[in-house]
Amino acid sequence: MLRFEDVSFKYKSDKFDMVKSLSFDVAEGEFISVIGASGCGKSTVFRLINGLEKPDTGKITMSGKDIGSIKNYSSYMPQKDLLYPWRTIEKNICLPMEIQKKGREEMKRRSAEMLKEVGLWDYRDKYPRDLSGGMRQRASFARTLLAGSDLLLLDEPFSALDSLTRMGLQEWLLAEWQKHKKTILFVTHDVEEAVFLSEKVLVITDRPITHFEQYRVPLAYPRARADLKRQEILNLKEELIGKLRQEAEQ
Ligand SMILES: Nc1ncnc2c1ncn2[C@@H]1O[C@H](COP(=O)(O)OP(=O)(O)OP(=O)(O)O)[C@@H](O)[C@H]1O
Ligand SMILES: [Mg+2]
Numbered sequence: 001m002l003r004f005e006d007v008s009f010k011y012k013s014d015k016f017d018m019v020k021s022l023s024f025d026v027a028e029g030e031f032i033s034v035i036g037a038s039g040c041g042k043s044t045v046f047r048l049i050n051g052l053e054k055p056d057t058g059k060i061t062m063s064g065k066d067i068g069s070i071k072n073y074s075s076y077m078p079q080k081d082l083l084y085p086w087r088t089i090e091k092n093i094c095l096p097m098e099i100q101k102k103g104r105e106e107m108k109r110r111s112a113e114m115l116k117e118v119g120l121w122d123y124r125d126k127y128p129r130d131l132s133g134g135m136r137q138r139a140s141f142a143r144t145l146l147a148g149s150d151l152l153l154l155d156e157p158f159s160a161l162d163s164l165t166r167m168g169l170q171e172w173l174l175a176e177w178q179k180h181k182k183t184i185l186f187v188t189h190d191v192e193e194a195v196f197l198s199e200k201v202l203v204i205t206d207r208p209i210t211h212f213e214q215y216r217v218p219l220a221y222p223r224a225r226a227d228l229k230r231q232e233i234l235n236l237k238e239e240l241i242g243k244l245r246q247e248a249e250q
Contacts, residue, residue: 036204
């Protein structure tokens with residue numbers, strides 16, 4: 001579905017490449033986590049996928065088409081929820097549909113469905129400041145889904161939350177993913193979160209980024225927290241933590 005072919009990228013103000021000859025593929029419907037030290041370029045890779053930055057060389061395609069020639073193929077949910085404080089929750093989540101110039105009726109109908117689904121129907125007329133952190137993340141996710149793209153780029157969406165809320169949202173996200181059959185790329189600093197959620201974990205171990213080290217998580221869906229205690233999962237977590245340590249020491 002998504003393909004990087006020999007992609008290199010450097011920020012104008014930098015001397016060195018951030019990404020160099022990077023090639024990788026994401027298949028439709030996959031849930032992939034990306035981990036790596038702070039500043040290694042995870043968000044930069046998302047910005048490239050989303051077209052906010054352009055590769056200097058190489059090609060990024062979605063289902064064979066250059067991303068420069070297509071629209072609305074991905075939606076980006078940044079770490080900090082970007083809900084507009086002056087818009088109600090309902091108006092916030094309608095924003096992508098407004099941009100796409102959808103009709104009033106359709107917006108009403110789809111936002112109502114989504115508000116119920118994420119458990120925010122009773123809060124539709126409230127403002128972001130009236131909601132808890134976890135509720136704002138759900139609103140932000142609802143908006144990301146309503147953008148209608150098949151590829152969701154979630155950049156540390158739960159990092160600012162307490163661990164109980166976070167666990168609840170992880171389980172909720174898995175259920176949403178299975179229901180909507182989207183493709184998800186998920187950046188996190190939390191190895192356990194990566195292992196619990198995804199089918200594959202990509203580890204960034206070099207600078208510039210020339211490749212990802214890939215690990216498959218040997219668990220089927222639906223998953224339970226107790227699965228994390230299995231020996232092969234404990235081993236995988238250890239190995240991933242070791243990789244991150246090694247990278248941090250370089
Ligand atoms: N717009 C920009 N212009 C120039 N340099 C940038 C820009 N955005 C990011 N960088 C630099 O690129 C590097 C990678 O940044 P990036 O945000 O991709 O890292 P990250 O892996 O997402 O980090 P974190 O885990 O802290 O979010 C950093 O050194 C950062 O300073
Ligand atoms: Mg980042």
